[in-house]
Amino acid sequence: MKNNKLSELSLTELNKQKKQLGGLLIGSATVMLFLFGALLYLIVKKQNFVLLAVIPGCMLAWLPVAIKLSQLNTEIKLRGSETNSGL
Template sequence: MKNNLSDQSLEFLIKQRNLLKGVAIGFGIVLLLAFGIFAYVAIEKKNFALLAIFPASMITMLPILLRFGQINKEIKSRQTN
């Protein structure tokens, strides 16, 4: 797969944006469920060190969101021209 967005067609970029949006939403839902489970276990076991997992796991969403932003920027730049 090409990494340079300027070489891709507009249709491919729109398809990629929609795919990344679905992945981000699905992964976000899974993370929320995991957060709920970890919070429950941390409170029940009084092991509050488990709460440190919350901010650390948000880093895993960063590459998806960065790529999503890059694709949106490229789509907007092409649509204004």
């Protein structure tokens, strides 16, 4: 994705990015849940509880995507209120 300022993008481009990031977040969450299940199985089977520290570390990978999605939602909501106030 290009590194555009959100204020320079049109509303359709913002919605497109929101849809892409939402899909990315859902897809990665599905994969991560499977991997967390496998990791928990290994933790119980091997009695190696140190591996529990990996789970919060992996969840940090979602942080930039969640922040960007939040910024997109805020910008879309702002544009929606501007459109409604102009009527």
